[in-house]
Amino acid sequence: VGDHAIRVRASDGCGNFDVQIIEFCVTADKSPTPICIQTLTVTLMNDGNGGGMAAIWASDFIASPIEDCFGNVVDKYSLYRSSEAGTAGFTPVAGVLGIDDIDCDDFDNGTVNVRVYAFDDNGSTPDYCEVIVEVQDNMGWCDGSTGNLSGLIATQDNEVIAGVEINLTSSAGMDETTTTAANGTYTFSGLPLDADYTVQPVFDAAFNAQNVRASDLVAGIGQILGTAPFTSAYQFVAGDVTQDGSFDVFDILAGQRAILGLDNGFAGGNWFMVEAGTSINMSNPYAVAFPEVFNANDLQGSVTADFVAVEKMNLTGATGRTAQLLNVDDVQLESGQLRTIILDGAQMAGFQGTIELAAGLELISAEIIGEGGLNLNHAGEGMVAVLVREAGAVSLEVRATTSGLVSELISLSDAVVVREGVALNGTSNGLELAFNADFAGATAQNVLFQNTPNPVVDVTSVSFELATAGAATLTVQDVAGRLVKTVEIDGVAGLNRVELENIGAAGVYSYTLTSGDFTATKQMIVQ
Structure with a gap:
């Protein structure tokens, strides 16, 4: 509030410029909103x-x-x-x-x-x-x-x-x-x-991709794993999109399909209506079905019947203002060249969006590195919808039909799936591409990704990044800690990938990557 001034400088392409001082006054003409x-x-x-x-x-x-x-x-x-x-x-x-x-x-x-x-x-x-x-x-x-x-x-x-x-x-x-x-x-x-x-x-409202995003799936996984339990009883209501009286990976997968546009929302509608004042036991929320009707028996006078509207799989809330970054190696492509482009989100808890390829790029294949999914229904139009629900990446194998930098040939949009980057603390943010001409040297890090596919039927792929090239060892142990498999790798700086097969009998296994001082372990399920 008060008198202010701004200085405006304008110039043209010939080196001419002019400066103007514009004075203005800010007044408190309106009271704050209660x-x-x-x-x-x-x-x-x-x-x-x-x-x-x-x-x-x-x-x-x-x-x-x-x-x-x-x-x-x-x-x-x-x-x-x-x-x-x-x-x-x-x-x-x-x-x-x-x-x-x-x-x-x-x-x-x-x-x-x-x-x-x-x-x-x-x-x-x-x-x-x-x-x-x-x-x-x-x-x-x-x-x-x-x-x-x-x-x-x-x-x-x-x-x-x-x-x-x-x-x-x-x-x-x-x-x-x-x-x-x-x-x-x-x-x-x-x-x-x-x-x-x-x-x-x-409430027969359409699925709202602006409200339900990857951050909700990350929050749901935190509840399932016990690393970040729900804090509101209504999160349990919102999470059971399959309506089977539980919250599990099947609800996560249903949410993923809806976000990617593979399904038109959720079966039975996209909202729950729960009678207001319902007491939900956080330690056993599905013991009793959530009341979605109100009964007034022997009506006398006036009765109030309020309901709480709960949007299915909306577990977090609004998007923040900070943009999370997908790191991309910005190299020069020549016409006819084959190239694997990695969009690296290892510094996030998850992300989603639509990758758009310019007319100078032909998509050969696309793959999620980590847990997530793709929608390739619009690949013929140069659009790949992606959702990654952990620290992971997207791998695109492309053929250049014209020369140009990667930064000139790919972009992010909301065309099929709305952009979102999930910070490591679970908050929802925007998502942007960060192109770097020296990607490996500038941002390379040691990261072990979740194997895909998981659960494993025959063969699974384990991807990892190394900050510097060097020897690496991948070991697989059963639930009793017995060594099942060892793979020695000559690792390169950046992304590496190892295929595992014939792991063993059905069950839960852990796999550990060791390279220099770096060690990381994740789990897989063999069916």
Whole structure:
């Protein structure tokens, strides 16, 4: 806030240039937006006139304090009905502390939309949040012969969901359907009393590749391996996409296929709707099925039936701003030359995206080094969709049909699969290619990758990187620690690969790479 200036220098290709100083002023014209609780409930009391009444205050909705541009805490709020605040020419004023005329008409509607306005001390234009008041009449002050069923559909982060189909079935033969409004609420009114009712929400939304990504699969693997257990009960709900009452590698593989575009989302839809307030035992979350309906037996008066919307396999959240890097050797290719291009993500926990090949490159084959998958359905258009769910790499065997640098012939896009790089701490970030003319010397490191395929049927491939060329030894041990196989390798700086066959009987084996002072071990399964 205050007076500022910027200096702009412009030049042309002939060496001419000019400089301009542009002055501008930043003013605090708008109060900060209040941070509000999305939904509160009021219960009607006797108004003394044969009806019900209730009051609610602006301060009830404040979730946390806010500050203006000068660091001063904002402590003045006003509360208005949205129907009043939304009229043309309306101007909020400070000091309207609450609404004290909530009555049976509001109870009949089920909810009241209100706005909480924040006022700073600078005379700025007040800003607001729009929130919901659920009205209940537990004592039956609103005398009548019918009841209501109403509720709110929102995520565990209080993001309301509009357009959810709500189905009502009843023993009274009053089967109805409605959809949630823009604020996530729904209401069934005029329902006969003493009947039994069932509310079931259905959300038929398409799979959202912007929300479900490789970072979610990495988080799921952390839960399965026990290295990074889930911290929210709703992660268990989101993770069971196969709906078999467990969370395992089959859910991970289903998520991988959906992200790669090999499947059109998940069987049974892409969202779960769980009755709000459901208690989920984190130590045994699938002991009891998650309730996806609400039953109101012998209806009396008004009943609230809220649901938590859970997007399948969305285990982490939003994408961060930092870009993770796929390292690529930027070499010169000549027309007719065959080349294996490695996109190395060994410094990440996983990644995904669409590799696009320019017209000067012909794809011969593609392979994931590590755990993950490919979608080659668009390879004829020069697009390879990839997903790697651990520290790994992508190997592309190509033929150049024109001369040029690798950096001129490949790129990343969101065309088939959205780009994402997963940091080693599991956070979701963007993804970019990092081209280096001296890749091996600049970024080479010692890394042992997961064997592929895994589980092993006949033959499996073990890839590893060495920071410097030298002798390496790969040993395989059974679960009892007995040596099963030893392979001596003359390793090169950069990527190396060894094929293993005839490993032994079915079971779990470990394999260890040793080169100089470097030692690493991973496990494989032989079927």
